[in-house]
Amino acid sequence: MGILFSAPQVEYDIIREEWLETVAQIGRQGVFVGGTWVSKFESAFASRLGVSEAIGVGNGTDALFLALKALGIGPGDEVITAANTFVATVSAIHHTGAAPVLVDCNDEYLMELDAVRAAVTSRTKAVIPVHLYGQVIDLDDWKAWSEATGIAMIEDCAQAAGASRSGQAAGSWGVMGCFSFYPDKNLGALGDGGAIVSNSPELAARLKKLRNHGGELRYQHDLPGFNSRLDPLQASALHCKLAYLDEWNAHRRQAAGWYRSHLADIAELTLPGHVEPDDTSHVFHLYVVRVGGGRREELKKHLQKKGILTAVQYPVPVHLLPAYAHLGYGLGSFPQAERYAGEILSLPMHAALQEQDVVSIGSEIKSFFAAAKVT
Ligand SMILES: Cc1ncc(COP(=O)(O)O)c(C=O)c1O
Structure with a gap:
């Protein structure tokens, strides 16, 4: 599984x-x-x-x-x-x-x-x-x-x-x-x-x-x-x-802490900032990293092959969607949003995530980048 x-x-x-x-x-x-x-x-x-x-x-x-x-x-x-x-x-x-x-x-x-x-x-x-x-x-x-x-x-x-x-x-x-x-x-x-x-x-x-x-x-x-x-x-x-919301949110923050320790040495990733376990200003609805070197899609596919499901929230900023072309913005209007849309990757995050899952995700990401260095 x-x-x-x-x-x-x-x-x-x-x-x-x-x-x-x-x-x-x-x-x-x-x-x-x-x-x-x-x-x-x-x-x-x-x-x-x-x-x-x-x-x-x-x-x-x-x-x-x-x-x-x-x-x-x-x-x-x-x-x-x-x-x-x-x-x-x-x-x-x-x-x-x-x-x-x-x-x-x-x-x-x-x-x-x-x-x-x-x-x-x-x-x-x-x-x-x-x-x-x-x-x-x-x-x-x-x-x-x-x-x-x-x-x-x-x-x-x-x-x-x-x-x-x-x-x-x-x-x-x-x-x-x-x-x-x-x-x-x-x-x-x-x-x-x-x-x-x-x-x-x-x-x-x-x-x-x-x-x-x-x-x-x-x-x-x-x-x-x-x-x-x-x-x-x-x-x-x-x-x-x-009745479970606070407990589940706290679990998400704990999982974010696991990600921080198990992904910290992967130079190609930019992780979210550190959040203390009791700091409720972040509930990690999503755990979003940035993948450097234009390799987001490849990494996503690699993880999927290994049974690790990820997502991109969101792949196209709103001003570049056909539905909102009439607003008159274009490529270059919002450079940060545009750049991040190509780099962000949401890793698994939920109230049942275990530290062992995060360890496996970390080692799959590491082997993906290590293989890339060899070839
Ligand atoms: C930031 C944001 N705003 C609005 C919505 C819309 O919510 P819903 O899908 O319940 O209509 C969502 C969720 O889908 C969302 O993530």
Whole structure:
């Protein structure tokens, strides 16, 4: 057997009995949309993040889209985000009718406030910092800047559930924080799911309407809304998994420590920075290295042959995707994002990864580069 890239099936095994009991309960109640499990998970998630509101929605893309809609963002507006994010951050902006404005990343793959400031125009209404790979951007200065300029900050926390910096959870710095519960996220449902968190009861009230055809009560439609609800079977699975989130995130950090010790002497790799085991500002949703010498694809294939699954998040920056050619960027617009897209490789990372797996991965990578030196 090889080494899994992510392990939602292992997580499922852990919660299976408890979850099946909730499924039976939901079945007996006959409430398959909304209901007590959705509100139970929403309250538990809000309290875990230290915010007053959590609103379950259909997926992480909708969370971002509905957050922008709740602020009234639309045609004529601009929203700034990262060139090296998953495409969904940008498609959520696009579908509001606003124009996505992209910025480059630093060498930890994160957006910087200076780059955001330089991209602001009179049309800028919001910025979406992306906590990519599970790293929380230090948003202290961003928050002050957002309050001073009136440019709303919505955090994309799709990859950073349970992460925090200085005791403050990812998702609680901006006016809203948006989460994806896609199954292999570090808090993953058993299908699609998402949530928006906030400390604003007004925004929460609007979001509850927007996700449900524009009204909270049946046939009362106060706003033109959408249909994007977290379903109770997903909510109860998430409720079961939430109890393990901190333990699983800590395991991921420990695994990152193993990678650091077993890959440290491979000169061709650039590893993520060191993170202390109790430093919750990184939850290692992904463990991303850079492969030098233009050998990423070869290494990826070599590992695959050995049963070690890897991925590239993401091989093409958003500004170079055909879907967003109309934004008018081109090759050279975001040099860091472009360079890293050709070098990054996500190694296996999940709550069941063992040190022996990391040792095997390390020795396969070493033999790959050693063979290259001989030939
Ligand atoms: C950074 C980022 N933003 C947004 C999303 C969209 O989430 P979803 O797939 O749940 O729509 C994802 C995950 O897929 C993501 O990784």
